[in-house]
Amino acid sequence: MTAPLHDTSAETPAPVVTADVPAKAIQGRSPGRIAWMRLKRDKVALTGGIVVILLILVAVFAPQIVSLLGHPPNEFHEDLIDPDLGTPLGSLGGISSDFLLGVEPTNGRDVFSRIVYGARISLTVAFLAAFVSVVIGSLLGALAGFLGGWVDGLISRVMDLLLAFPQLLFTIALVSVVPDSLWGFEGTGVRMGVLVLVIGFFGWPYIGRVVRGQTISLREREYVEAARSLGAGRGYILIKELLPNLVAPILVYATMIIPTNILTEAALSFLGAGVKPPTASWGKMLSDAVPIYQDDPMYMVVPGLTIFITVLAFNLFGDGLRDALDPKGS
């Protein structure tokens, strides 16, 4: 980003391609609008974005969707299970018009309902953790880059230190020592809160490093000097001059950290450190599938593909957003 987001001067007088506006040959476009136009042209990224929006809607309206198309997520349907093998009756893991994605082995819970409710856990944890990382990372990264000196030294050391931590082990350990009820929250709420804080906390150095580097390169620019010579204070420069220019990289990294968080949450649930059963989560479904996947492969494929599609959609959208916001792009 070379110009503030609100700069509407005709900085890039791109030749007008569309034939229907010949009168106004040169039109001012803000960088934000240029990015939006590029993003609109990028069909792959748009598809990713649409899938992301659909997934968010599924998570928000999970109870309504399940009451329309599924069965309560913790309702047992043992009549659909082969009593000898423990696997679902019928082909493909018991997929039928009644049970859209089949039933769980052993006790026959509706896989579709559990996937839909699992989206809530997965997306909530991923988004909130990304929010935590973005807030801490941009704040400390900007401070380190802007103030320099010992502040920079200290924050950079802390970031290096966090990257040297065996994060997965630490997260499992922390989740397992946290009691079941805390600060008035109970059960799933506590676990989700801990997951958000821990995943978010270990994620901030990645954003912090980028923001710090960007701030260092921006703080010597002429417009910052101009603001300073006009008597602007440090706080004003940081918030009014630098922050608008940091929005683009922060946004890009936020969309990239969300799929990573989804994978981390799934991994933790897989290892038994996620939300507690019977709450449905995608990672836990996969770990339940481990002993039985040779006999009932669908129970592994459904949650696996769900995670894959979700993460892929976020990655496609994030890639497109990065290209669209890249000032060097065409």
Place this chain on the structure above:
Amino acid sequence: MLVYLIRRLFNVVATLLVVSVVTFGIFFAVPKITGSDPALMYAGRETNETALAGIRVKMGFDKPISEQYLLFVKGIVAGRDYNTGVDSTHCPAPCFGYSFKTETPVWDLMLDRIPVTLSLAVGAAVIWVIAGVATGVVSALKRRTAIDRTVMVGALAGVSLPIFFTGMVAPAVLVYGLGWLDVSNYRPLTEDPGAWLNSMILPWVTLAFLFAATYARITRATMLEVLGEDYIRTARAKGLTERVVIRKHALRSTLTPLVTMFGLDFGGLLGGAVLTETTFSFQGLGTAAVAAISAGDLPVIMGITLLAALFVVMANLIVDMLYAVIDPRVRLT
């Protein structure tokens, strides 16, 4: 150079000290807050108050946390004597204490697990670096062709797949479906190289695929950026063959960001490839750590966490030294 190395080694020690303080604080202070007694964990269920008191004195649980920590550090550096007056045990130099559960020294347990994790990490790293960099370079050179698109779609899929899913799909397809490989438990390399290789191939390929995808994406992006630089134009202008331009000039600067990533990734894996080991039921450092966490086996958790941190910081140190070799502009001061 020597001054740089000494300063960096000093940094390594400082980092490890901070990691150890934080880990120690969390794992030994949190049980105190939640009210569980480490002596009780050590002794197991069937015990009485005198035995517990004996354990507290012997293991030093009766002392304040700060003193326990100093004893722990001293044990790693100089060894430690567990002494109750009646019976005493000497734990030689890298002493990380004894496992609460099996009463074996933590150091021995870690030595036992390292070969598994090391086999996994080294083999996978070789595959993913070669495959990732090669496909990334090809993709960049054949930009906007069918090859490029195919590779990039595959790479994007690779970064979006969780290993605990591919770890089930790979055996389902390659072993039970096509019958190309077979699943076997880990066998030490020194015992039977053939069986070792046989047991490692599937985990290697599964683990390497995910990393190779990331490396291919980064290699392609960096390579395209480098190919636009002035010195590449100069190299071409002075009549060097395309082969030399790519190999000697472009590839070299493409490697710099990859080396940084590799340091973090490889160092992280050495501390325990938790998910891969769990998926393939390998008894490595990662599975040992997870088991220790669920059993509340504090000394083992401490030991593996520190070892993992050591691997990461050492890998980063080596990477920074490598910079000077790869990039002649870098001077270590």
